[in-house]
Structures are given as structure tokens and as C-alpha cells.
Amino acid sequence: MLYVNVIEEPSEEDQKGKSDQEMKETNITDEAEKDKIATHVKAHAKKARKKQLIKHVTVVVILAAVITAAFTGYYMHQEQINAKKSAEAQKEEQLKETEVSKMTPETEAQKIARIKKKAQKHGYPKGVIELLDKNAETVDFVADYEQKKDNPVADTIGVDLSQGGIPELLQWDERWGYAPYGSSMVAVSGCGPTCMAMVAAGLNQDETITPAKVAAYGTQHGYVDANNDTYWKFMNEAGANWNLKSQSCLLNEEQLSKELSQGHPVICSMGPGDFTKEGHFIVMTGYENGNIKINDPFSIKNTNATWTYAQIKDQVKAMWVFTKK
Template identity: 40%
Template sequence: MRRIKRIFVAAVILLVVFAAGRTSFVQGFLNHWNVKSEATLTAEGYPESLVQLYEKNEEARQFVLDYKKNGNNEQPIDISSDVTDGKIPLFLQWDERWGYRTYGDNFLAITGCGPTALSMVYVGLTGDTSMNPYAVAQMAQEDGFYVNGSGSSWSMMTELATKLGLSAQELSLSEDSIRQELSQGHPIICIMGPGDFTTSGHFVVLTGVDSDGKITVNDSNSKKNSNKAWKIDDLMSQIRDLWVYQ
């Protein structure tokens, strides 16, 4: 019993010490791992939406930190090195070549999953490297496909794709139809609901079927999600709508 009491007292003391110095403890922990706090980024003048991106997506942290030196980058965009015949390229919406540029009411890095997905499909099918994510985003905005506060309208996935010269149609949400189209080399853009890819809505590209029967995905917001193969049931439970292209 005495031993239990001693352990309890020691635990209380540790909690008091931690509570008294929690600010310095947390800051020290962040400094140790070279992670900046939200307050620090805000104080340093980073835009609020990029601060939120830094907090939510650790893969994009270097992109956020590079904003101060590269945020005004207006260099011509060259994606030729990203393209391989017969493959759908992976473009990230927070790529520094275009992520700091504007799409709608925010950075393309924040709002640009739709144009980035359509760019991947278009470039992969045609080999035309002029339609990088920013070029598609400009077309989408000019044609009224951006909805303030929401992102890209779903109609963009057929209407703008058709304008670009692709054959695009809505696809039924079934395992057979998904597998059949992918096996024929037809990429599929999906709008995902809350789950593994997003807390709200997010466009991704289904690119193929691997040797284990799992689905390969290009997620413009995550290399990690793009480097793994997915069980089709896990994807279908999150898909809200989908479109197939050729």
C-alpha cells in the first residue's frame, strides 16, 4: 500500500511539474524535431491557409516553409521529365512549380485537387505536356468551374475534359466496372468523401490494378497514399462519384 502511495505521489508531482512548464516543454519538443508551431508560422507572416496545410499534411511542410523564398515563382512550368509513355503521371498540387499560384480564392496547393487530377489524366493519355496543373486550373477558372469556398465543380470532370479533347463519361460505382475500365488502360477520376484521403471532398485518380488485384491511386495531396495499393472495397466506401477517360 505504501508503495502504491509513493507511486501516486510521484505521478502527481510529475503532472504538476509538466503543467507548470508545459509551454517550454512543448516548444522544446517541437524545436528538437525541427517542427514549427502554428503560432510561430503565423508570427512569421505565413498565410493562414498555408499554416493550416503545414499542420494537416506533414508531407507538404517543406513546401510551406519555402513560401518565403519561392512564393513569387513565375518561371515557365516544365513537366516533361515527369511524363512516361503509357503511364499516368503523379502531380502534387503543392508542387513548388505551381502550388503557390492562385486557383479560385486560394493557393492551387489548397484548392487545386480537381485541375491537378484532370491534368494527370490528360497528360498521361495524350502526352501533351502543355496542360500542367496550373494551365488546367486557369482554364477551369475562366470557364466558371471553380466554386468559391468549395473548389472545383463536379461537372468540370466531363465538360472541361471534353473541351480538352478527351472522351469522358460518368461511371457506375461497381467493382466490375472499375476493374474493367482500368484493365483497358482507362484512368478514372473519383471524388472522395471523408475517410483516408480527406475530411471533406477530394479528387484522386485511379490508375490501374496491380498483380495482387489492388488499385493504384494518384493522390495529388499525398505521396504516401500514391505509393501504396488499395483494396477496392476501401475505396468504394469513400467514392461519391467517378468518371472514366480515354
């Protein structure tokens, strides 16, 4: 018996179904690939945008830094220009003043007026400006204030004391006049310390005792009040720091003559009169033929004059006789 294998071919409907399935699978694959590509494109675009943003931020930061540096440099340059202009203006003003003084010699009153105007313009301390009204001799001290106020203070009074005697010192001497005393300065308020410096330096023959050092001692130990006036107890007590003994008393002419003849200087507190309108300290250093030698720490004129007891006795408020211990 003969067997014949008959292979049944798929029907047209089956083939169509298979084709549709394959096409469907192909479409699914294509969609997945598209999604994958789209995701990749999005990621790449996001990364590109991020890089672009960073680039933009970097540019902005750099521009900001450049602008800031430019403005800083500009303002620093302007400050330098302004400082230079100020220095040049000050120099020009000084040259102008010099030229004017050469062309037309100033009177004392004109010089004082010019210095006072300059001092007010430049904002000098009130006490410094007022020196001009109190004593014309201080005009150079006031004129030099701005230039010399920060100079180092002298270490000595610059006087040979080996032969004894009481030195003549001025509170507005530029070597120490700008030094502080209380909340003021020696030139303005330091008559007391300057008198003590004369006495201590003379009796000890020690030129290193300067008004500035004595003023510093007075400030440190509370011998100056809120108005920068020196307490009388400074004369009673402070001399001990320089090996001095002080005796407070009011002397008649005979007693005064005796103390001065023995080399005992006498510091006096003076009221209104020939030496002050309010209060002041002076030093009596000698007596001869009825004349008293006085060292006035504020006035060369008064120091060079001779005085009688009768002239000054009613102006004396207190006296302190000084001797070495």
C-alpha cells in the first residue's frame, strides 16, 4: 500500500494573520527604538542646556568680577587723584602765602589773623586757636600745629644744668607743647606741669625731666580735672616723685627773699591780673634789690621782666616752696 504525505499549505487567511503579527511586532520594535532615541535626544538636549547655562553663568560671573574690579580701580584712582589735588592745593596755598609775605612784609596783627584763619579752616583744636588771643608769642606754635603735632617729644629740655639754677621753660615750646595733658595738651593747659618740670630739673640738675614727662605723670595720677586744670594737690604731692619736698605757705616779702636767696624756688598759683584772666602757675626763682625773678611758662615777655613784691602780692593765691629731700 502506497502512502503519500500530503503537506497542507497554509491558507491565505493564515498567511495574512502571520503577516499582520510580524508587522505588529516590527511596529512595536520601531516604537521602542523611537522611544529610546527620543529619550537619548532629550537627555542630550538637557545636558547641552545645562552646559549652556553653566557657560552663561560663568560669563556673567566673569563680567561681574571685571566690572567690580573696574569700579574699584576707578574709585581708588579717584581717591588718589583727590589726595593729590588736596596736597597740591595745600602746597599752592603755602607758596601763595610765602609769595605774599615776600612781596608785602606782614605786621604782627596780619600774621596772627592769617594763621588764625588757616587754623580755623583746617579744624585745629579750639584751645590751640585760642592761644593766639591769649599771647601773640604763640603764633609760630599754632602755625606749625598741623606739621609738627605728631613729632616725637624731646627726651631732654636741652639745657646744661651742671651749674645749678632753675631753667626757663615754655609750655608751648614745640619740643613738648603738642604732648597730651588730660584731654588737652601741654601748650594749652600745662602751666602746672611745666613749672614743676623747671623746679624738678633745676634742683636735681637733671635735663631729662621735661614738661611732657611731668604732664604724663600728672594725667596718670589724676592731678588734672575735667577742665584740664591742675589740682593744687599736684604741687603738694607730685614733687616727691622727683625727690623734692614741698611746703605750702603764703610768704611775706622778707620770707620770700630768704627762701629765694637760699636757692629754693617758689611755685605760685596766680589769680586774674598781670599773668592770667582766670588762673595760672608761675615760678619765682630769684630775689635781688627788691626785684623778683619770675619764670612764666606761658610768656617770654613776663619772664624777661622784673617784678616787685608789691606788684604781684595781691594776685598770688597760693605758694609752694621746694627743696631737695
